[in-house]
Amino acid sequence: MGNFWNTFECGRVPDDFKQIRADGFNAIILIVPWAHLQPHTQPIEYDQTILGRLSYLIAQARTVGLRIMLRLGYLWENAPADMTTYRRYQRLLTDPQLQLAWQDYLAKVESVVGEDAQDCNFFLSWEDAYWPVLRHPENLRPEARIKYAQDIGLTAYIKKRFAFEQLQALYDVTADSYDTLPAPTSREKLFAEFALFFDREYIEPWILASKNALVHDIWYEHRIDPDVFYGDGWQDSVEYGSYKTGSSCDVIYYHPKIGVSGAKPLSADEAAKHMQRVLNGFRPFNIHKKPVFLDQFNFKINNPKHPDFARLADEHVPRLLEQLVPLFKKNLIGYGVWGYRDWRDDKIFNGAFELGLAGWEGTQLIMEGDTVLLTAGSELKQANLPPMPFVYIECLPLPGETVLSISNGVCTEQQTVTADTCEIILTFAQNNTGKGPLHINCLQGTLSIRKVAYYSHIYSNGMRDINGAASPILNAIARFNHSLAPNLPTATHQAALPA
Numbered sequence: 045m046g047n048f049w050n051t052f053e054c055g056r057v058p059d060d061f062k063q064i065r066a067d068g069f070n071a072i073i074l075i076v077p078w079a080h081l082q083p084h085t086q087p088i089e090y091d092q093t094i095l096g097r098l099s100y101l102i103a104q105a106r107t108v109g110l111r112i113m114l115r116l117g118y119l120w121e122n123a124p125a126d127m128t129t130y131r132r133y134q135r136l137l138t139d140p141q142l143q144l145a146w147q148d149y150l151a152k153v154e155s156v157v158g159e160d161a162q163d164c165n166f167f168l169s170w171e172d173a174y175w176p177v178l179r180h181p182e183n184l185r186p187e188a189r190i191k192y193a194q195d196i197g198l199t200a201y202i203k204k205r206f207a208f209e210q211l212q213a214l215y216d217v218t219a220d221s222y223d224t225l226p227a228p229t230s231r232e233k234l235f236a237e238f239a240l241f242f243d244r245e246y247i248e249p250w251i252l253a254s255k256n257a258l259v260h261d262i263w264y265e266h267r268i269d270p271d272v273f274y275g276d277g278w279q280d281s282v283e284y285g286s287y288k289t290g291s292s293c294d295v296i297y298y299h300p301k302i303g304v305s306g307a308k309p310l311s312a313d314e315a316a317k318h319m320q321r322v323l324n325g326f327r328p329f330n331i332h333k334k335p336v337f338l339d340q341f342n343f344k345i346n347n348p349k350h351p352d353f354a355r356l357a358d359e360h361v362p363r364l365l366e367q368l369v370p371l372f373k374k375n376l377i378g379y380g381v382w383g384y385r386d387w388r389d390d391k392i393f394n395g396a397f398e399l400g401l402a403g404w405e406g407t408q409l410i411m412e413g414d415t416v417l418l419t420a421g422s423e424l425k426q427a428n429l430p431p432m433p434f435v436y437i438e439c440l441p442l443p444g445e446t447v448l449s450i451s452n453g454v455c456t457e458q459q460t461v462t463a464d465t466c467e468i469i470l471t472f473a474q475n476n477t478g479k480g481p482l483h484i485n486c487l488q489g490t491l492s493i494r495k496v497a498y499y500s501h502i503y504s505n506g507m508r509d510i511n512g513a514a515s516p517i518l519n520a521i522a523r524f525n526h527s528l529a530p531n532l533p534t535a536t537h538q539a540a541l542p543a
Contacts, residue, residue: 045387046120049080049094050403051395053414053495057101061108064384067507067518068525068532071111073339073380074101077121078149079129085145086126090152093399094123099156102164112157112164113380115339116150116254116262119172122393124403133176137246138197147257159259167263167295167339168254170247170284174267178242181227189226198227201241230273239271239282251289265295265339268326269302286329293377296326297340301353310356312363315343319368323375338372338379344506358506362520369527378528385508388436388499391429392482396495415440416493418448418486427481429498431455435482437468438495446489452498453481461491 064072081094105112119129127135136142150166157164177196181189193199202211203222211217211225215234219225228234255262267284274280300310302322310318323336330336343361345353356364372379393403397414406424410417416424431452439461446461448468455472482498502510507518525532 045075045118046122047390047393047395048075049077049097049121050123050393050399051390052097053396054097054100054398057104058107061104061110063512065108065110067384068522069384070109070525070529070532071113071378071380072105073113073115074098075115075118076153077118077123077129078116078132078146079125079127080121080123081153082145082149083123083125085132086141088145088148091123095152095156098153102157106163113339114153114157114164114166115169115265116153116166117146117168117172119175122391124393129172130176133173134180134192134196136250137177138195143253147253150254150257150262154258154260157260161260164260165263165293166258166260167265167337168251169265169295169339170267171265173246173250174242177246178238179230182229184227186226189229190224193225193227196227197245198238198241199223199225201245202237205237230271231275232273233275233278233280235271235273236280236282239284243285243287247284248287248289251287251291255289255291261292263291263293263295263337264289265297266326266329268296268322268329286331288331291332293334294326294330294332294336295339296322296336297342298322298338299340299342299345299353300356301345301350307352307355310360312356312360312367315356315360315364316367316371320371323371335375335377337377340382341379342382342505344504346504348501358515358517361506361517362523365520365524369524372528381505381507383503383505385512386502386504386510388434388497388510389501389503390497390499391432392426392496392498395497397493412492414494418446418484418491418493420486420488420490422486424484424493424496425481426498429453429482431472432482432498432500433472434497434499434501435468435470435472436495436497436499437470437484437493439465439467440492440494441466442490442492444489446491447487448491449483449485449487451483451485453483458487461489 076098080091082088082090102112117129121129132142136146181192184192199222202225208222215237217225217234228238251264264287271282272279298319300315300318304318326336343356343364345355347353397416400411401409404424404426406422408419408422409424418424431454435450441463443463448459448461450457450459450470452472457470457472459468459470461468507515507521509515
């Protein structure tokens with residue numbers, strides 16, 4: 045997701061969109077990172093290539109009859125910019141120029157879509173502000189947390205709400221004045237006040253300012269699982285609020301971990317009841333009292349960063365979907381899946397070379413369309429990347445034998461490529477930490493490279509694999525979609541569930 049805009053291959057888009065439609069979906073969700081689209085904020089400048097790619101995707105989606113939903117301001121981009129989206133969110137509350145740049149970014153996206161377009165919806169997500177604002181202090185030194193609290197307005201907010209002696213008594217604050225009060229981590233009682241500040245002073249003004257920048261309505265994805273935080277001998281939790289934004293629809297998400305402890309295997313019946321609990325839990329915050337949109341229906345989780353997430357086995361998915369049809373019809377206007385096709389957690393910028401050699405360094409490199417030709421002595425590298433355990437290289441067969449040296453800055457492996465080799469999948473010998481560039485050196489022969497990926501694992505939501513092959517549960521998904529919207533196709537795939 046982080047390098048989608050600089051790495052997706054334009055030539056594949058028409059067939060991909062046709063396949064999505066044939067599999068029973070009628071919409072796509074695109075994540076639109078702020079800093080990637082608008083790399084400079086003072087003065088405001090746009091990346092015209094990325095704007096062109098956005099326009100292209102929207103046109104192709106319309107060609108096959110797919111609605112378009114845009115998640116605006118997505119946090120995790122890897123694009124060059126004067127300031128990352130992460131840093132921009134931190135300063136957005138107090139920086140008028142960034143506020144202007146944000147609203148201009150929203151208006152620019154809307155101009156690409158068309159102000160009168162009826163096939164498009166926009167939404168914001170709590171998550172894109174949460175990590176850079178509320179959870180940023182977790183690993184900062186105390187002096188940095190003091191400055192951070194002052195910079196974002198938290199100190200002034202707390203000063204208005206509490207006499208200092210009252211603050212010390214209520215929240216076990218050890219600072220001796222407002223001027224030495226650090227932004228709290230989630231291990232401190234004062235985190236509850238930080239969360240209130242985040243809700244009242246950041247989120248609601250952010251949503252309202254965003255609405256004012258657009259002709260279209262803008263929805264908001266709410267945080268529905270509370271933060272549980274605790275210290276020595278105490279525990280508390282924070283539930284995030286509802287916002288009087290006037291939006292026509294609220295957005296929520298689902299994954300098996302919400303309200304479930306441990307990596308528990310869930311049955312279809314348990315997962316269905318769990319979904320009902322999630323919807324019931326949001327009801328008090330649904331001030332619009334209308335059906336909601338579920339933007340992330342994550343029924344399968346394989347993220348190694350979250351080994352404690354509950355799991356649902358593939359064979360339980362068809363029964364779960366059958367049980368959810370009446371629940372979804374009653375409570376939702378629609379849903380989306382986070383990842384229709386399996387994808388690599390790829391860190392490379394411009395991995396398919398459709399932006400030429402942007403992001404790459406090297407010697408003796410020859411561009412031939414969207415491929416890079418390496419000859420003996422050529423070096424292709426990308427710096428400032430964390431060492432990853434896996435490298436994927438898609439290449440075009442050439443006569444003779446080519447020898448490559450591939451390094452992640454910590455380990456180096458040698459690969460021999462023959463004329464029959466179309467792809468290289470390399471696993472480095474050990475897990476690595478720290479930072480180091482990806483180096484590909486051609487020691488012998490000639491090789492034409494179409495794509496490079498550099499990643500830690502492959503994500504899956506269980507429908508199509510990394511090569512596009514249908515999974516056993518895709519038929520069940522198509523039937524589910526057809527049950528929700530009978531005008532959608534019910535594709536039949538060769539893959540079948542085990543007996």
